[in-house]
Structures are given as C-alpha cells and as structure tokens.
Amino acid sequence: MVHDKLFPTTVIGSHPKPKWLNKVRKLNEEGEFSDERLEEAMDDAARIVVDEHERAGIDILGDGEMRREEMVEYFAHRIPGYEFNGPVRVWGNNYFEKPSVVEELGDPDPMLVDEFEFTRRAANEGHGVKVPITGPYTLYDWSFDEVYGDDRELIMRLAEIVNDEIHRLADAGARYIQIDEPALSVRPDDIDLVIEATEKVVEGVTKEEHENIERQIMHVCYGDYSAIYPRMLDIPVDQFSLEFVNQDFAHIDTFAEHDFDKEIGFGCVDIHDRDVESVEEIKENIEHAFDFVDPEQVWVNPDCGIKLLPRDVAFGKLENMSKAAEELRAEYE
C-alpha cells in the first residue's frame, strides 16, 4: 500500500484553479460555451493537477477539486430538496451562495464517483487517491433550514446521504476518504451530534467493514481544537487532518495531555503565507507532532486546501513538503 511507510504525503483537497478554467466556467454560465466544453476543460485541469501532485512527490493525491466551486454549494446543487436564493454576505466583502433546504431531502445521483474514477485513471501507479467529501454537520451548518426545524433530524438525514455516497465510492475502489467538517471547530457544543452523525457516515464503510477502504479521515480547520479535545477522539475515524502552522502549534500541549490514539494528518505548511517554507523549516514543523504522537502515526499534509495560493507557490510548498517528509523518513526509519 502507498501509505505503508513513515510520513506518507497527501493534500487536503483544493488546489489553485488555472485561470482559463474560471474563464471557461464564466463563458459556460453566460451560455457561450457548452456544458460539454466545460466538462472537457475540467478534465484537462484535473489531469494537470494530478500531474503537479505527482511531480511534487505527493503519495496520496487528488484532482484539486477542479470540478467543485465551493464545499457546500457543490453538494447542495446535487441533493434534491435544496434551493439557491442568491448570495449571502459572510465576512468582509466575501459572498457565499448559501443554500436553503426547502423540501425533505431526496436521494442524489452519485456525486463524486466520476470524479474519483477520473482521478484514479489520471494518476500513475504508486499513488493513492484521496476523496474529500463535505460532512453532514458542515452541510447543515452552512445551509438555511426551512423544513426540518430539528437540527439533529436534518444532520442525520445528511449523514445518510453522505454514507450512501461513501458506499458508492468504496464500491468503485476508493481507499482514502476525507470527511471535511470545518464547522465543528467553531461549534464545540455540538460535538456529540458530530460523533453521532459520523457514526452514520462511516457505517459499513470503515476499514474493518469494507475491503477497499484503508482510511476514514476527518479534516477540521480554523478553530480551537482544545474546546473539543479529548472528546473528538470519540469521532469514529482513523485519522484527523488538522491545521497547525497557521495556529503556531498552539494546541500541541492540549493534545499531549491525553493519549492521541489515532493517526494525525499534520498540517505543516501555511496556506495563508505566500512564502514557500524551506525544507528545513517544514521538517521542524513536522517534528512538533512527535510531542504527542509517534512517527508511525504521522501523515504529512498542508494545513488546509491551497486554492487561494498562486499556482507556483502551491507547487513549491507541496514539493518542499515532500522533500521534508523524505528526509525525515531517512532519519527515522
């Protein structure tokens, strides 16, 4: 298996989109470019990203979410029962197409299977593919609810939908699933709901239950992990991929207070900083992980998706990250 070594390298999800892809999407929205042409452009962009990941030395790669605009919107467009009523202001001058649940949610067609199969075909042997999927709690938290009126009921319905999709992915051969729940870290009081929802999300597709699955991973970023620790260890996943550099390694001491009995996807490059960290600096960043886990528990990834970085900076960070992991591997093996 690709991950059977120390410090496997991976990405969280998003990668900078080529400018021409945004242009093609805009032309498609304006009716000047067919859906077929947009599809072709997204395929080309996905191939380029897979190639960049491989050249940068990433073991478990992705397509950089070239087909996705935004992590809730993409799914809300595909799940029957959602409606879009225009953008909502979220912070500063940033707008977000916040969807509304206007009917009981129906069963969507497969949402990510084509994306996964395309990525797997595009990747060369020796590389794994990780599939990020937005978790039910974040789908709920970033939507308006005009139907259920009961948070738990809506979250559990979304958990069923996400579980169905992971079953389809696993049956198609997906090995590494990443459930994205960034909303968790800003709503620590709902940790019990997240635990219950995730039990549903991975039902029948844990690595013990499904022959193809190697890891269920949860990504959480932008928040105070100490508010949900150690309770978060009860979330039934094999690994947490978390942000560390941008928080200046603030929660390492908290993690060290309890036995961190899962793997950690250790965020070791800053996605908000446009300077490419040196290999030496990234090695030092990764070594912070050994304050609370053993080297065997560590995977290496950026803090979060890197779509906001310039493409050359994104590539430079991934490349140095891989070199840092390789050098550490030689030292610790």
Ligand SMILES: [Zn+2]
């Ligand atoms: Zn993130």
